[in-house]
Amino acid sequence: MSHTSNRRHFLRTIGAGAAVSTLAFKAPFVFAKKMITLRVMGTHVTLQEELRQRAMRELGINIEFIPMGSAAVLQKAAADPDSFDLYEQWSDSINILWQAGAIQPIETERLVYWDEVNDLTKTGKINPTAKLGAGDAPNKILYVQNDDSLGSTPSKQISFMPYVHNVDSFGYNTRFIEQGTPYDSESWAWLLDDANKGKVGLINAPTIGIFDAALAVQAKGLMTFKDIGNMTITELDKLFEILLSKKRQGHFSGFWTSVPQSVDFMKTGRVNIQSMFSPGVSACRGQGIPVVFASPKEGYRAWHGVMCLSSSVTEEVKEAAYKYMNWWLSGYPGAFIARQGYYISNPERSQPLMSKPEWDFWYEGKEATIDLKGTDDRVSVLAGNFRDGGSYQKRFSNVAVWNTVMQNYDYSLDKWYELLNA
Incomplete structure (x- = not known):
């Protein structure tokens, strides 16, 4: 490239930059929206690249995944709530995070699909005749009580948003x-x-x-x-x-x-x-x-997935955090993680996004009528x-x-x- 054409290229770039900055003054929200980064800390189990890319595309926010081993992620989150905005792991981390003051209550009124969440989380039993199971059934540590402790008496504030779970x-x-x-x-x-x-x-x-x-x-x-x-x-x-x-x-x-x-x-x-x-x-x-x-x-x-809100999250990022939580129960993520054998708290919303053979195999326990692929696109079920x-x-x-x-x-x-x- 000659000196002249170099200069022309430079001016053209500057012109484009000027146009962009004028636009920026006219529509700052375009930029503000793009600038929000949601930091999600958790394990490799749910922090999968395909989900991150899809959520960013659909929600218009930047999402950063911070995956670690189970013990490491809990230690980090409990000690440093500034290091994450949302925490994804299992219900056995709730008591530690709550007592450490690392997470804050989630308002059920801001969860679009809360009414669809099934009885397993809300009562600890998938159906009335099921065994409750020893230890921390999810309902025992879900609701924020009047004295700020966690318990099974329903309230409008919860310690975690229920999503994936399995045995x-x-x-x-x-x-x-x-x-x-x-x-x-x-x-x-x-x-x-x-x-x-x-x-x-x-x-x-x-x-x-x-x-x-x-x-x-x-x-x-x-x-x-x-x-x-x-x-x-x-x-x-x-x-x-x-x-x-x-x-x-x-x-x-x-x-x-x-x-x-x-x-x-x-x-x-x-x-x-x-x-x-x-x-x-x-x-x-x-x-x-x-x-x-x-x-x-x-x-x-059994284990129950928990999505928790950092006690240090800023108001601006909190908005994005609720968007992401709601996205998780909106259908697609539930269908996606079913292919690795996980259940979602409101399965009916994911059912239309799964093929009949997938739903019958993963949820109904019926014979696979065709080969089924896992989340990695390899056949995992013959x-x-x-x-x-x-x-x-x-x-x-x-x-x-x-x-x-x-x-x-x-x-x-x-x-x-x-x-x-x-």
């Missing part, structure tokens, strides 16, 4: 472990079977892994708990004595911190059986690894398969315990790290 158990590779019968022979005890020694993984999240271990120890008949959702110091001592002894014998081959790592554990043959989340099971199947998501006869460990554990209603009727921060959480934390480092 978890363990996944096992049928190349090495014979396939069992759901709700009959499949048992948490399998995690402690000597036959699986050296090939067992647990999730490294103290508020989750501890229940997988406790359910296994109880199912194996090694000890019982008065209330598995709120273990005593004596019970914790005994539980960890059993686990430490197992670990020293080489029973556990690893503790995973993220879904991709759990997939890697299965892929490399490091484990044949381990704590798992639904996206991990889908990813393994998508890669040709025959993993079954167990339906333990003792019941599942035609002819049934969803492990059956329908939404069936699975959530069999909850043994909810992910919970127990009263003796600090003590259990010390014990957990002792186990990891043994």
Whole structure:
């Protein structure tokens, strides 16, 4: 480019800039709208790029995802509410965040789809005959009470916006472990079977892994708990004595911190059986690894997704935060995460955005009539398969315990790290 044409190009650019700045004075809202950045902190489970891109496109706001491992994200959010605007994780983080003053109440009147949210969150039961499950069922920590505590008495302020949820158990590779019968022979005890020694993984999240271990120890008949959702110091001592002894014998081959790592554990043959989340099971199947998501006869460990508002959020960003929360219940996100095996709190709104075979498989527990793809666009369900554990209603009727921060959480934390480092 010659000097003259260079200069012409420069002037043209300046002219364009001037035009833009004039426009800016005439319509500052165009720019103000673009400038808002919503920082969403959470885990890889829901912080997926496709959702971020779609939300930005539909809402006209800039969204920044800050994904971390379960324990790290909770620690960061509790210690520093300035570091996020919205927090996405599981209900076991609520008590910690609330007591730390890291989150503020959400007004149900600003949630467009609040009336559509089903009974699971509001009462703790998907239907009247379902088991409530031990520990922090979501309704127990949902409503802000008059004295600013959290409880199950309905009010117009809530500690979290309910969205994704699921029941978890363990996944096992049928190349090495014979396939069992759901709700009959499949048992948490399998995690402690000597036959699986050296090939067992647990999730490294103290508020989750501890229940997988406790359910296994109880199912194996090694000890019982008065209330598995709120273990005593004596019970914790005994539980960890059993686990430490197992670990020293080489029973556990690893503790995973993220879904991709759990997939890697299965892929490399490091484990044949381990704590798992639904996206991990889908990813393994998508890669040709025959993993079954167990339906333990003792019941599942359930979790409920929470979307929380930082206590430090500015008024301007708060508006964007409510937009994003409402977007999550508007249909598309619920249909998207159904493809990784997750449920949404108002499924009827997502149903029209799912094909009939998808809805029948993921929600109704019916046979897949065609191959179904996961969120990564790989086939994760082959035609002819049934969803492990059956329908939404069936699975959530069999909850043994909810992910919970127990009263003796600090003590259990010390014990957990002792186990990891043994």
